[in-house]
Amino acid sequence: MKTLIATSLLALLAASPSLANKAFVSNERGNTITVVDTDTWEVIQEFDGGNRPRGITLSPDGRKLYVCASDDNLVRVFDTETYRELESLPSGPDPELFVIDPTGRHLYIANEDDNLVTVTDTETRTVLAEVPVGVEPEGMAISPDAKWVVNTSETTNMAHFISTEDYKIRHNVLVDQRPRYAQYTDDGTRLFVxxxxxxxxxxMDIAPDGTPTLVDKISFEVPGVLPEWLQPVGIKVTSDGSRIFVALGPANRVAVIDGETLEVLDYIIVGQRVWQLAFTPDQAYLLTTNGNSNDITIIDVAAEKAIKSVQVGQQPWGVVVTPN
Amino acid sequence: MVQSLPSSLQPDKRYRLQFASVLLGLTARNPTIQNGRREVIVRQIIAPLLAVLLYVGLAGHASALDVKAAVLRIDYPRLLPISRYDLRPEDLGFAGAMLADEDNGTTGTFLGHTYETEQIAVPPEEADAALEQILADGIRLIVVMAEGRDLLRLTDRAAQDDALVLNATAPEASLRSEECRASLLHIAPSNLMLADAIAQFSVWKKWDEWFLVSGSNYADTSLADAYRRAARKFGLNIVEERVFADTGGSRRTDSGHVLVQRQLPTFTQGAKRHDVLIAADGTDYFARYLPYHLSSPRPVMGSAGLRPVTFHAAHEAWGTTQYQTRFEALSGRYAHAEDYNVWLALRVIGEAVTRASTVDAQAIRDYALSDAFELAAFKGQKVTFRDWNGQMRQPILLYDGMITVSVSPQEGFLHQVSPLDTLGLDRPETECTSFN
Structure with missing residues (x-):
């Protein structure tokens, strides 16, 4: 069995013939969702995503697409096969970013205008809790054991650690100005903000009981680029923790960081105002949304090189790829 | 700028009480302020009530702190502005203070910090007494909205009680140079920063030949000085200068536009060939009339046309939509630059309290001037202070009355410390010695 999986993985890497996945890109200004085939890298569909779609995620089985329709003050749910809108979920006002728990039952939503994190049940379509957080909540992360949800507040400049047991904040960690995104490693021992x-x-190092300790700050430097434009936003970490990718906004680059030494190894040039990132399920490719050039860049993860860009809708914001 | 709110913009429930109180006194339509008659003292204290309930300890920041500040605004006798869009709301600046208290207070709930800001509006002759009262109340963090000479007098008095003053409105260069004070931080950009912002855009456009038209009042001539300096600094050429004397003309009402349409082409005719007209009108009595009425088909920049501003209500980049939404829900109107400046002044205090865990005015000043200080202010990059004269470094928006047309510093204007230091007085140029 193991050999079989290994062989098919190899085959996938070598040619990646079938087993295409779909990437869904939210276009903040165009009010649409673009669907990209991750095999051919062609746009196969663009459909209405509600007003100002930003945060975008999938149910664990990949059948449902959840979109934060910020200006509609709700989460829209779409069928990932037919692209039909199925239902909507209450989200609290101005939902921007969210995370879904591994069971697919709970969405944790940052309400940017209301200083709240809203917890929504995806089955009963009801709000389970509203957690008051700092000013302008944005980044959302969930620990791999689903015991913690982390929210970052852009004007308060904190990472708030919310226990999913009782929805109470247990830890607050001050970080630098305007925290945008939070990401755990797959083993849950580290968090990046x-x-x-x-x-x-x-x-941050994360203790077994979930307690965070700030251990380091990574900064960036690119010759010929003003330091003011090196603005980290989206973060993704490979499942083995060896590489961290950080989107640098108006610097139009994705930083490649060594997961062990935390040193920046390289900067990959991508489209303009790079915002959010998503891996394909095999982590062979990393997709970036480029808000000012209206495209996504495909990065070959092993080679750490940009291989292609694909035109999508107006002002692409978030991206998610269906699981295998 | 459009003053009325869209009908869809309803105040949030939580803010309804404050909204009602603001509505009662919306002075954009209240003539008493414009005439500078005796004004009531407005005091609004907002205490974050949830602080104790929500307080969750943060290692090393566990001490409870109560931050008391004041906004002291002097309401000068003023003529009506040329445009109704420039009418001053009664809660000008104060609404920014209310938002800052909310923002700081929300952060404070996680640290056990509370924020209260008193808001006091007085005519010029009552300013000193108002300051005495603020100091007697034990407040040592004071945001002042006043003209330069009053600001300096108040700052000197406040300094005797070790209070820190933050300048939210006065733009004079001298306050950042020979007249600087160690206990005075400038949130408002200087005339020099504003003029440099326009000059850099002019260079970028290759509009090298300027026709400078200035007013005859002190506020106008000091602004004209700033534009002359900016032209020298960036290699632009002032080919012609004229003064539009303030003879006490009337506001553009009834048939006034007929006279404007006839007089201004005459006033501007025969000027040497120029790319752009630069208007220096710190008093707001003529510059608004210039666009479309010149003898030459040239753009206007400065006090009309494309204006350098610190903030405007249509600005949306860098998450500013969120600021606008919060402000409008709270105040029931659009934000003015003065509101933003007061908000920013109090955010500076909030940031220093949060990071340095102190309410001491001197310690807050020192932290704000230190390398550790940085603050996100919806300008796309962090704002910091020049530790040689207390001026906040900040990008300047170039605004056409509807949208942000551009933002200075312009691309390619480099500096060894920060591109922001290409705007205004740089360290070698200032005559300020109080910060040494």
């Missing part, structure tokens, strides 16, 4: 205006990524 990007600070757009501070220009840093805060690194």
């Amino acid at each position: 990007s600070a757009e205006i501070g220009g840093t990524v805060s690194v």
Whole structure:
């Protein structure tokens, strides 16, 4: 069995013939969702995504697409096969970013205008809790054991650690200016938080009981680029933890960071104002949304090189890829 | 700028009480302020009530702190502005303070910090007494909205009680140079920063030949000085200068536009060939009339046309939509630059309290001037202070009355410390010695 999987993985890497996945891209200004085939890298569909679609995620089985329709003040749900709108979920006002728990039952939604994190049940379509957080909540992360949800607040400049047991904040960690995104490693022992205006990524060690300790701050430097434009936003970490990818906004680059030494190894040039990132399920490719050039860049993860860009809708914001 | 709110913009429930109180006194339509008659003292104190309930300890920041500040606004006798869009709301600046208290207070709930800001509006002759009262109340963090000479007098008095003053409105260069004070931080950009912002855009456009038209009042001539300096600094050429004397003309009402349409082409005719007209009108009595009425078909920049501003209500980049939404829900109107400046002044205090865990005015000043200080202010990059004269470094928006047309510093204007230091007085140029 193991050999079989290994062989098919190899085959996939070598030619990747079938087993195409779909990437869904939310277009903030165009109010649409673009669907891209991750085999041919061609746009196969573009459909109405509600008003100002930003955060975008999938149910664990890949059948349902959830979209934060920020200006509609709700989460829209679409069928990933037919692209039909199925239902909508209450989200609280101005939902921007969210995370879904591994069971697919709970959505944790940042309400940017209301200083709240809303917890929504995807089955009963009801709000389970509203957690008051700092000013302008944005980044959302969930620990692999689903015991913790982390929210970052852009004007308060904190990462808030919310226990999913009782929806109470247990820890607050001050980070640099305008924290945009939070990401755990797959083993749950580390958390990364990007600070757009501070220009840093805060690194926290996470104890077995979930307690965070700030251990390092990663900063960036690119010759010929003003330091002011190195604005970290989206973060993804490979499943083995060896590489961290950080989107640098108006610097039009994705930083490649060594997961062990936390040193920046390289900067990959992508489209303009790079915002969010998503891996394909095999982590062979990393997709970036480029808000000002209206495209996504495909990065070959092993080679750490950009291989292609695909035109999508107006002002692409978020991206998610269906699981295998 | 459009003053009325879209009908869809309803105040949030939580803010309804404050909204009602603001509505009662919306002075954009209240003539008493414009005439500078005796004004009531407005005091609004908002205490974040949830602080104790929500307070969750943060290692090393566990001490409870109560931050008290004041906004002191002097309401000068003023003529009506040329445009109704420039009418001053009664809660000008104060609405920014309310938002800052909310923002700081929300952060404070996680640290055990509370924020209260008193808001006081007085005519010029009552300013000193108002300051005495603020100091007697034990407040040592004071945001002042006043003209330069009053600001300096108040700052000197406040300094005797070790209070820190933050300048939210006065633009004079001298306050950042020979007249600087160690206990005075400038949130408002200087005339020099504003003029440099326009000059850089002019260079970028290759509009090298300027026709400078200035007013005859002190506020106008000091602005004209800033534009002359900016032209020298960036290699632009002032080919012609004229003064539009303030003879006490009337506001553009009834048939006024007929006279404007006839007089201004005459006033501007025969000027040497120029790319752009630069208007220096710090008093707001003529510049608004210039666009479309010149003898030459040239754009206007400065006090009309494309204006350098610190903030405007249509600005949306860098997450500013969120600021606008919060402000409008709270105040029931659009934000003015003065509101933003007061908000920013109090956010500076909030940031220093959060990071340095202190309410001491001197310690807050020192933290704000230190390398550790940085603040996100919806300008696309962090704002910091010049530690040689207390001026906040910040990008300047170039605004046409509807949208942000551009933002200075312009691309390619480099500086060894920060591109922001290409705007205004740089360290070698200032005559300020109080910060040494």
